[in-house]
Structure formats: structure tokens, C-alpha cells
Amino acid sequence: MSFELIGFVTVLVGLGVLMAPIHWALTFMVVSTTLGSAAAINLPALGGASILVPNVFLLFFGVRILMAYGEGPVLAAFVPAGSGFWLMVLTLFGVLTAVLSPRLFQGAVDVMTVERSVGARSFIALSPLRSSSNNITQAVYALGGLACFGFCHAYLRRPGAPSHLVSAILIAATVNLAFAAADIVTYFSGTEYLLSVVRTANYALLTAAEKGGLKRISGSFPEASAFADYTLVLFAATASLWLDRIRSRLTAALALASLAGLVFSTSATALLGLAVVFPFLWIRSIITVFQRKNPGRPVFLAALFLIVPLVLLTVVNLFPEMVSTVYDFLDEMLLSKVDSQSGRERAMWNAAAYEAFVNTFGMGAGLGSARASSYLLVLLSNVGVLGLVIFCIFVATILCARVPLAAQRRVEGLAALRAAKAGFVAALSTSLVSGTVYDLGLLFYILAGSVSALTCLQISDVAARRTRLVGAASPRRIGGS
Template sequence: MNFEPIGVITVIVGLGVLFAPVHWAFTFMVISTALGSAAAFNLPALGGASVLVPNAFLIFFCARVLMAYGEGPVLAAYAPPKAGFWLLALTMVGLMTAILLPRLFQGAIEVLTVERSVGARSIIAQVPLRFSSSNITQAVYALGGFACFGLCYAYIRRTAAPAHLVKVLLIVGAVNLGFAVADVLTYFTGTEQLLEFVRTANYALLTASEKGGFKRISGAFPEASAFADYTLVLFAATASLWLDRIRSYMTGPMAAALLVALVLSTSATALLGLAVVVPFLWSRSVASALGPRRAGRTAFLLGLAALTPIVILMIISLFPATAEAVKQFLDEILFSKADSQSGRERMTWNAAAYQTFLDTSGLGAGLGSARASSYLLVLLSNVGILGTTAFCLFVAATLGSRMPRASEGNGETASLVRAAKAGLVAGLTTSLVSGTVYDLGLTFYILAGSISALTYPRATTIQAVRAHPAGAAGRRHLGSPS
């Protein structure tokens, strides 16, 4: 085990939050997800696999939540018919496939996977199926996401503090933008080494590339597309909060800044994601405006829709050279993407993943055994039909959950649920377009656990308060975060 300097800092902060209020542990847990290329330590015994800072800090977050609430609220997240039950089923299926299927089909089929070699760059190659370090690492990531969901569920359920979650989303958005600015400044000043402390993962780091004359922003992530995927989730959540008039003076500028960073990342996946997220937010805002609270900004959105084509026509007429440059830029990063070497390579990955799904008769080759360039094919080629079905049920239960009637009057909570769902839609969109591995990142499970906690009815608590208001108040006091 080779510890990196940022890994030492992670341990120090983790030990510190064990003696701080539980809010601090949750805050640092969310902030750590912005460090997508920072390995706390690397594992030579597993081919140089990297354990990222968020996954390392999850251990301390788990310890702090258990110290504050015990295991009961965490385990309650997985009780049927909650969304967590389907996540439990998915995780169990994934672990079983990681252990059994690589040995069942060993040598009988070929899979596209990552071949790691210590001291050399890892490559993606088509090899006969065998049990490998990827089965172990992806199984650990699956357990981490599973635990993160339950821990966030317990934290949100026991604190009932949606305002703090809004604050944390704004903080992590600012941290992400800060690394984006630092990435651009260090690139043009030749001081990229200043960011090496957050670029310690044993990945191929594509942090110095340009496209269409723009520096591709990668921030604290290994490449621009990973930065764009993460930023799109934050944009969707903060834009949703702004549309619901939650801290508009902060969520509005934050959403605008994240949108600019998305465009400057020049990621085709980000642009495709925006094509899904923006209409989703638009339709949801219109529905919200027609509701009892009338929180949507329909006048602004309708005005923007009317002005956009006029502005585009004016630019084309008055600045033809600029319009031609924009056209070439979009053609390079989007329209001709499928004909590029990267596009053809990703189509080859998907074809190989689908063939793996067929060769295993729908069982999959085992969690971590195969790569693809679409999350649907990742699921089918790794965990088969059974695991894919469990994942679909988990997502459907999460996105289909609604606020209980007892909480419908809490506008901020309802807005936060809508924002978290918008973030999930954004994350799923980019993953379905270009996801390569089973792990969706801890941000996905933080949002999913928060949704499950905020939408689950508090019937027992409400009845107890009505029957014994004084006693219930005392219990709430005793159960408050320490």
C-alpha cells in the first residue's frame, strides 16, 4: 500500500470528524467527491489499483454516522419496499457474479477488460475471461456505493436538515469550479505541477488536451469527460433549486457558472446530457408553476425560448466568421464524434460487451469482468439480466418516490427532492451514453439516499408526537446529532 500526501490529509481530516458534529462528516463526504483523480493510496498487490479519496473517507463517514445513530437507521434504508431494497438485491447479485461467473466461464469466452501492469500504463485489451483484480476493485466500489446510500439515508432521516444539504451542494459546486479555474490557469502558465497533489490516481491522465482551440477543462478529474459528467450533475441540481426559488441569489449564479464550465469542457457527452437535462428541468418547472406554490420561473423560461432563436439569427447575420467558427467547433466535438477514432473505439467496446452478454446466455461475465461505453451494456455484460433488472427497479423506485402528504407543505424539502432527482437524471444520462464501468460514483448514491430519506413517510413519528408531544420532544432531543 503506497500512501499519497493527500491520503495522509484524508486520514487526518477523517480522524478529526470523528470528534466533530456529524454535519461535518457529511459535508466533507460530499466535498471529497469532487476529487475524481486523487488517490488516497495505491495497491500494488492489485495491479496498482487506486483507492480514491472519496472511497477512503467513506470509512470515516461510516464510523461517524454509526457513532451518532447506531446501525438501526442505516439498516432501515434497505427494508422493502424502499428503493434501498432493490439496491441490496443488486449488490448481492453483483458480488455473487464477481465471485462465481469469472470462474464458471473461465477461458470459454473473451472479454474486453483493463489489463493493469505496475509501473506501466494500463491498457484495454480483449482477453480470455479469468478472475482478475478488476473483479475485486469493482466489488469493493459496489459495496462502497451500497454503504454510502444507507449512511446518507440515516443522516438525512435523523437530522431532517434539507437546508444543510442545499448548503453542501453549493460548497461542492464552488470547490469544483475552483479546481476548474486552477486547471486552466496552471495550464496556460506552465505550472501544472501545482495540481499534482490531486492527480495521484493510477489512471491515464488526459489533463493537458485542447479541442476547437479551447483548453479542455478537467479540474480535479483525470479527463475532461469525467469532469463534465460530474459538473452536469451539480448543474442539474443547482439549476433545479434556482427554478424553485431556493436561495436564488446563490443557486442562480452557481448554475450559470457550472453551465459555462460544462461548455468549456468541450465534452460531447456533456452537450448530449444538457440536451436531456434542460428539457427535463423545463417541463418540471412548468409543472411546478401550475401547482399550488407556483414556484417555477415560466416567464423567464418562455422569454429565453423566444429570444434564443432571435439571438442566433442575429449572430449568423452580423458575425458570419464567428458563426462558422462555432459550427466547426460543434462539428469537431459533437457531429463528427461517431466517425472519430474515439467514437469507433467506443463502438467496438459496446459490440464486444454485447457479445459477452450473448456468450454468457444473459448471465454476464461477472462484476468487473468487462468494459463497455454505455452503462446499459456494462450492466448486461457484467451482471446480466438479473442485475440489470434490479438496477432498473432501484432507479424506478428512487425517481418514482413522492413526498408524503404530511410533508407536502415543506416547500424547501420538496424542492430539494426535485433537485436530487434532476441530478440523478443527469448522472444516468451521461452514464448511459459513455459509462465504462459499474461504479457510478458516490455522488449518485448520496443523492439517491437523500431522496429515499426525504420521501419516506414519517407516520410513526407523527403519530407519536400527536399522542405524546412532550415525550416525543424529549426523544428528538436525545436523538439529535452529536
């Protein structure tokens, strides 16, 4: 086991958080997820597997939550029929498959999996199914995601916590954009070594790639597509906050800057994700017109919906050469993607994943056993039909969760819930297109736990009790005067 410098810093910050106000624990937990290629610890004994900074900090976050609230609120996140319950069932089932399935189908199925050669350099190859370190690491990540869900639920069901979540999201978006700017500056100035402190994971780091003459922004992630997936989540959350008129100037600036980062990442997955996020935000904003008195800027969005086609038509007529350049760029990034080496390779992954699903009679090869290039095929090839059904129930309970009537007047709480759902949808949209492993990252579980907590009855009950207490105290104050 080898500790990286960023790992020591993480431990020091974690120890400091244990003695700081608890809202700092949530802030650092969310911000730590921006470090997508920073390994705090590398484990040669597990084939060079890396434990990332967010996973290490999760330990301190959990201890701080338990110090403040005890285990009761954490366990309450997993009550039957709730979203946390279904996530727990899926996680435990996944861990069980990681232990049993590779032994049950050993050698009978070929799967795409990570292999490691001399020097702990990894590559993906088609090989017969067997138990490996990937089963262990993905099982640990799954359990970590479950714990993260519970810890976030325990914290965010407290009154006043939604504003802390909003602040944490905005800080994370700012840090992510700062790393994106640093990536560009260091690339063109020849000082990329300055970012080596946050690029310590044993991954293939594709941080110097270009496409269409543009530097593909990777920020603090191992490649541009990973940066785009993460940035899309923050764009969806900040744009949602702007629609709900929460800190409008800051959320507008961060949403626009994140959108620019997505474009310059030149990730096809990001563009496909935007095709999901934009309609989701637009429809949601229009619906609010019929639900409350302060709708989420539907007039602006409706005007935008009408103006954008007119602007595009004008550009096509006035600047045909620019249109040709843009078309060539989009053709390279999207239309010709399937015929590229990367596209053919990912198609092979999906074919192998589907074969693994079929050859295991729909049971799956076990959590962590197989890779694919779509989260749907990841689930089918790893945890089978039953795992996919449980995951769909979990997603449905998150998306269908509603704020109790007593809490709907709490504007920032409602906005935080909408932002968490928007980020959740963004994370799902990119993973379904290009997700390669079961683990969706801790930010996904933070947002899911936030939705679960912000729709919890306890928040509305506490708010209602406070209202009743204030109402009961007012006559005495008046009478006393």
C-alpha cells in the same frame, strides 16, 4: 500498499469529523467526491489499483453516522420494496457474479478489460475472460456505494437535514469550479505540477488536452469527460435549487458557472446530457404551476424557450462567420466524434461487451469483468438481463418517489428532494451515453440515498408531531397570560 499525501490529509480530516458536529460529516463526504483523480492509497498487490479519497472518507462518514444514530436507521434504508432494497439486491447479485461468472465462463468469452504492464501503467485490451483484480475492485466499489446509500438515508431522514444537503451541494459546486479555474491557470502558466497533489490515481491522466483551440477543462478529474459528467450533476442540482428559489443569487451564479465549465470541457457527453437535463428542468418547472402557489419560475423559462430561437436566428443573419466557426467546433466535438480514433475505440468496446452478453447466454461475464462505452451495455455484459431489470426497478423507485403530504409544506426539504432527483437524472443521462464501468461514483449514491430519505415517512411524522405539540401548547400559553 502506498499512502499518498492526500491520503494522510483525508485520514486527519476524517478523525476530526468523528469529533465534530455530524453535519460536517455529510459536508465533507459530498465535497470529497470532487476529488476524482486523487488516490488516498495505491495497491500494487492488486495491479496498482487506486482507492480514491471519497472511498476512504466513506469509512469515517459511516462511523460518524453509526456513532450518532446506531445501525437501526442505516438498516431501515433497505426495507423490502423500497429503493434501498432493490439496490441491495442488485449489489449482492453483482458481487455474486464477480465471484462465479469469471470461473463459469473462463476462457470462453473475450472481454475488454484493464490490463497492467510493467510500472503499473494500465491499458484496455481484448482478452479471454478470467478472474482479475477488476472483479475485486468493482465489487468493493459496489458495496461502498450500497453503504453510502444507507448512511445518507440514516442522516437525511432527520428533520433539518435537507438544509445541510443543500449547503453541501453548493460547497461541492464551489470547490469543483475552483479546481476548474486552477486547472486553466496552471495549464497556461506552466505550473501544472501544483495540482499533482490531487492527481495521484493510477489512471491515464489526460489533463493537457485541447480541442478547437480551447483547453479542455479537467479540474480535479483525470480527463475532461469525467469532469463534465460530474459538473453536469452539480449544474442540474444547483439549477433545480434556483428554480425553487433557494438561495437564488448563489445558486444562479453556481449554475451559470457550472454551465460555462461544461461548455469549455468540450465534452460531447456533457452536451448530450444537457439535452436531457434542460427539458427535465423545464417540464418540471411548468408542472409546478398546477401544483403549488410558488411555481419554479415558469414565466422566465417559457420566455427563455421563446427568446432563444429568436436570438439564434439573429446571430445567424448578423454574424455568419461566427456561425461557421461554431459549426466547425461542434462538428469536431459531436458530428465527427464517431469517425475519430476515440469513437472507433469505444465502438469496439461496445461490440465486445455485446458479444460477451450474447456468449454468456444473457447472464453476464461478472461484475468488473467487461468494459463498454454505455452503461446499458456495461450492465448487460457484467450482470446480464437480471441485473439490468433490477437496476431499472431501482431507478424507477427513485424517480417515482414522492414526498408525503404532511411534509410538502417544508419548502427547503422539497427543494432538496428536487435537486437530488435532478442530479440523479443528470448522472444517469451521461452514464447511459459513455459509462465504462459499473461504479457510478459515490455522488450518485449520495443523491439516491437522499431521495430515499427525503421521501421517508418518518420525516413527515416527526414534523407532524412537532406541529401537534406546538398547537397543543399554544392555548396553555395564552391561558397562562
